Amino acid sequence: MNPRLTRQELLRRGAAGGALLAFPSLLAACGGGGGDGGGGELKTVLNFANWPYYIDVDEKSKKYPTIDEFKAQTGITINYFEEINDNAEYFAKIQGPLSQGNGIDRDILVLTDNSRFPGLLVNQGWVEKLDKDLIPNISNLVDAQASPPFDPNREYSLPWQSGMTGIAWNEDVTGPVTSVQQLLEDPKLKGKVTMLQELADSVGLVMLQAGDDPTAVTDETFNKAVATVQAAVDSGQIRRFTGNDYAQPLTKGDLAAAVAWSGDIVQLIPDNPKLKWAIPESGGMIWTDNMLIPTGGSVPTASTYMNYVYDPAVAAKIAAYIQYVTPVKGAKEELAKTDPELANNPLIFPDDATLSQVNQFDSTALDNEDYITAWQGVLGQ
Numbered sequence: 001m002n003p004r005l006t007r008q009e010l011l012r013r014g015a016a017g018g019a020l021l022a023f024p025s026l027l028a029a030c031g032g033g034g035g036d037g038g039g040g041e042l043k044t045v046l047n048f049a050n051w052p053y054y055i056d057v058d059e060k061s062k063k064y065p066t067i068d069e070f071k072a073q074t075g076i077t078i079n080y081f082e083e084i085n086d087n088a089e090y091f092a093k094i095q096g097p098l099s100q101g102n103g104i105d106r107d108i109l110v111l112t113d114n115s116r117f118p119g120l121l122v123n124q125g126w127v128e129k130l131d132k133d134l135i136p137n138i139s140n141l142v143d144a145q146a147s148p149p150f151d152p153n154r155e156y157s158l159p160w161q162s163g164m165t166g167i168a169w170n171e172d173v174t175g176p177v178t179s180v181q182q183l184l185e186d187p188k189l190k191g192k193v194t195m196l197q198e199l200a201d202s203v204g205l206v207m208l209q210a211g212d213d214p215t216a217v218t219d220e221t222f223n224k225a226v227a228t229v230q231a232a233v234d235s236g237q238i239r240r241f242t243g244n245d246y247a248q249p250l251t252k253g254d255l256a257a258a259v260a261w262s263g264d265i266v267q268l269i270p271d272n273p274k275l276k277w278a279i280p281e282s283g284g285m286i287w288t289d290n291m292l293i294p295t296g297g298s299v300p301t302a303s304t305y306m307n308y309v310y311d312p313a314v315a316a317k318i319a320a321y322i323q324y325v326t327p328v329k330g331a332k333e334e335l336a337k338t339d340p341e342l343a344n345n346p347l348i349f350p351d352d353a354t355l356s357q358v359n360q361f362d363s364t365a366l367d368n369e370d371y372i373t374a375w376q377g378v379l380g381q
Contacts, residue, residue, distance in 0.1 A: 208282040283359055
């Protein structure tokens with residue numbers, strides 16, 4: 001797998017041709033629990049593991065404003081670890097202690113639902129249930145995120161931020177690319193197209209193009225989609241498969257079009273207005289990075305923080321800086337008070353009509369070893 005390795009700053013550096021940075025994991029897997037599990041009292045310290053560049057930052061002081069405000073309100077200090085660069089890599093680090101019933105000295109971690117790992121954590125019983133009595137702001141969760149396949153009742157997770165998967169193109173090279181069929185078959189695009197390595201993103205879009213349901217994958221629909229992608233590889237239509245490293249060649253015009261994440265493109269467009277992004281006519285995919293409480297994490301403390309970030313005013317501050325899709329109702333209205341233009345950006349605040357066009361991927365299919373093997377074959381791995 002090659003998930004999103006970066007957030008806003010790394011993406012901009014990559015598009016400009018700069019070197020990508022590597023962040024060493026700060027995780028020290030502990031033999032004992034890092035919190036008080038499902039019970040206990042509120043702690044004075046919260047250990048939070050997240051992806052790099054994925055929270056608001058004061059550029060002058062390099063502090064985290066919403067984290068500082070949380071401490072001012074609650075007296076709880078947050079140790080914020082930017083240590084998750086890859087879903088699979090991070091899961092490999094925490095799997096050992098969690099499988100033995102031990103904590104990992106983290107109260108919240110963030111993993112992506114278009115990987116198999118949130119579902120694995122839930123199915124293995126390696127995460128704690130949320131204390132929803134401490135999260136009254138859960139009522140602000142957008143309807144589209146209320147019931148993901150891996151956690152249909154949101155007993156174990158809450159979204160941190162989301163992004164949509166669609167098609168991006170460079171108007172200096174091509175006109176609009178509005179369908180997956182055009183992307184994979186238009187001879188004018190041959191050799192100038194990339195798809196994402198993530199199975200859920202690329203296979204999901206192809207399934208939608210075929211009229212199939214990516215939320216309920218069958219052997220027939222999966223194999224049909226994989227065969228379609230393989231044919232585009234064999235014909236030379238697809239140049240290669242990428243993480244978000246499509247950004248630089250798409251910006252430069254080396255690529256005409258790419259299966260792309262909305263968050264990447266919204267960050268690139270201010271400097272590169274020739275870039276466009278759209279949900280394909282047949283529909284797009286949506287992925288969500290989810291907050292979970294690992295075994296041993298402090299449920300009261302983690303739940304208190306989750307309630308805090310589901311305050312629309314707080315969510316607006318986070319969204320304004322990182323520019324991904326917030327899962328919190330009312331955040332758009334709060335942001336409109338200070339930045340109306342940003343609040344009206346449909347890639348940050350998609351409306352209900354837009355959200356109705358995007359789909360989550362079948363979490364069971366993501367854990368199917370036959371599917372994983374078949375997809376790795378398409379990728380040439």
